Amino acid sequence: MWIPRIEGRSGARYRAIADSLAEDVARSRLSAGTRLPTHRALAEALGVTIGTISRAYAEAERRGLVEATVGRGTFVKGGADSPDGWGRTDAVGFPSMVPSQTPRDRQTAEPSLIDLSVNYPVGAYLGAALAPALAGMDEYALLSEVANYQPPSGREEHRAAGARWLQSLRLEADPEDMLVVPGVQGGLAVALGALARPGDVLLTEAQSWPGLHYIAEQRQLRLVPVASDGEGLRPDALEAAIRRHGARLLYCMPTLHNPTNITMPEARRRAIMAVAAAEGLTAIEDDIYGFLAEDAPPPLAAFDPEHAVYITSLSKCVAPGLRIGYMKAPRAQIPRLSAAMRALTMMASSLSAEIASRLIRSGHAATAARHQREAARRRQALAAEALRGLPVQTAPTSFHLWLPLEPPWDTARFVREALAQGVVVTPGDAFQVDPNTPQGVRLCLGAVAEEADLKTALERLTALLARHPQTSLPVV
Numbered sequence: 001m002w003i004p005r006i007e008g009r010s011g012a013r014y015r016a017i018a019d020s021l022a023e024d025v026a027r028s029r030l031s032a033g034t035r036l037p038t039h040r041a042l043a044e045a046l047g048v049t050i051g052t053i054s055r056a057y058a059e060a061e062r063r064g065l066v067e068a069t070v071g072r073g074t075f076v077k078g079g080a081d082s083p084d085g086w087g088r089t090d091a092v093g094f095p096s097m098v099p100s101q102t103p104r105d106r107q108t109a110e111p112s113l114i115d116l117s118v119n120y121p122v123g124a125y126l127g128a129a130l131a132p133a134l135a136g137m138d139e140y141a142l143l144s145e146v147a148n149y150q151p152p153s154g155r156e157e158h159r160a161a162g163a164r165w166l167q168s169l170r171l172e173a174d175p176e177d178m179l180v181v182p183g184v185q186g187g188l189a190v191a192l193g194a195l196a197r198p199g200d201v202l203l204t205e206a207q208s209w210p211g212l213h214y215i216a217e218q219r220q221l222r223l224v225p226v227a228s229d230g231e232g233l234r235p236d237a238l239e240a241a242i243r244r245h246g247a248r249l250l251y252c253m254p255t256l257h258n259p260t261n262i263t264m265p266e267a268r269r270r271a272i273m274a275v276a277a278a279e280g281l282t283a284i285e286d287d288i289y290g291f292l293a294e295d296a297p298p299p300l301a302a303f304d305p306e307h308a309v310y311i312t313s314l315s316k317c318v319a320p321g322l323r324i325g326y327m328k329a330p331r332a333q334i335p336r337l338s339a340a341m342r343a344l345t346m347m348a349s350s351l352s353a354e355i356a357s358r359l360i361r362s363g364h365a366a367t368a369a370r371h372q373r374e375a376a377r378r379r380q381a382l383a384a385e386a387l388r389g390l391p392v393q394t395a396p397t398s399f400h401l402w403l404p405l406e407p408p409w410d411t412a413r414f415v416r417e418a419l420a421q422g423v424v425v426t427p428g429d430a431f432q433v434d435p436n437t438p439q440g441v442r443l444c445l446g447a448v449a450e451e452a453d454l455k456t457a458l459e460r461l462t463a464l465l466a467r468h469p470q471t472s473l474p475v476v
């Protein structure tokens, strides 16, 4: 009998059961057509009420994972409307995917699908972005040195190149206050490893980047949402949340927030950092999209370097495969952060950091960033036309859009019907910290190779929204 693994999962039991089911389906531990245990049998096995199992199965049905047939039982779905697991969601609601699958693999598996669910940079530029540095990597003496172990914070000249990159993002940094990190995600794992303990509260926006959910789950951190308005996090809500929960840490995306695209104006940044200083809070700032927003104000760390840990990376502007990013932190925290880096992975790859440094020093990284920014601008213009005035939350050079959904649509139904039209989108649940956040989906513009395919996908979504959801379902 299938038994869900609910230990260690936070939140309501029924959700934990549905999450475990989603995970088992995604990892092929449960195959299409499998009959799930009866409500009573599973309730007994888990020591929960039958009502909890009913809610769990209803939640799984809402996510499109199972199908209940009166008198026969509940069965794992599969087949035509969820090819290869698409449209299902994993433990935190992210569309399930085999980790090794790239959009190209998926398109081979299911050529008719157009993937708007992953926030990739435009792939066609990546090789060209790296080539100038790779061509010069033939000085064996230097390479032998670079290829060896390094201090956890990275080589001095790699941090210096990072400082130069941060300058282009409106942040002055002394290389002594920096770490080379394995991408923003690696930097975040290091920062939270150093600054948070299991059980701690981590404040964040009501919708937050799924990577944060993954780390919070691993590190047993409690994510607590802080209310935002059109200018980002609200200082009064932040102050109230700090006092209520005794929180010491905040994670936020002040520029081109993923998924809402909000960029905090300067006055709001100052107000947020004034609260941080008054309350002894450290803001961990994710500036991965800062290079796209040329008019954005300086990062939070520029207003109060003592209360901010700033992290960015070259993933979206040069290449995610480099796994190179930069962290700037208060000097007093550098030893703790270095210790956390050593524990996690010794150091970021110094070979990658060497490639990144060469690209930064030669100006090729800035050129690559400009190409990605212009591609985003072109694709946003294309999207504005294809989506014909739909009330999306977006910005002229963002890689993504947030599409709010109003009744009779809801997120699960839209994701399912978009998939039936051959378009994969990210369900809003993937970002949800506050369970009351509005229904909606994120549309990513970078992953699709051909702009013509992107246009087709967006036009299909526009046509879908113009229809009442029920009319596209078979009525018997």
Ligand SMILES: Cc1ncc(COP(=O)(O)O)c(C=O)c1O
Residues within 6 Å of the ligand: 119, 182, 183, 184, 185, 186, 209, 211, 253, 258, 286, 288, 312, 313, 314, 315, 320, 325
């Ligand atoms: C907000 C945000 N932070 C971090 C990341 C991951 O960045 P990296 O590749 O540098 O780890 C992403 C990737 O989509 C992101 O959207």
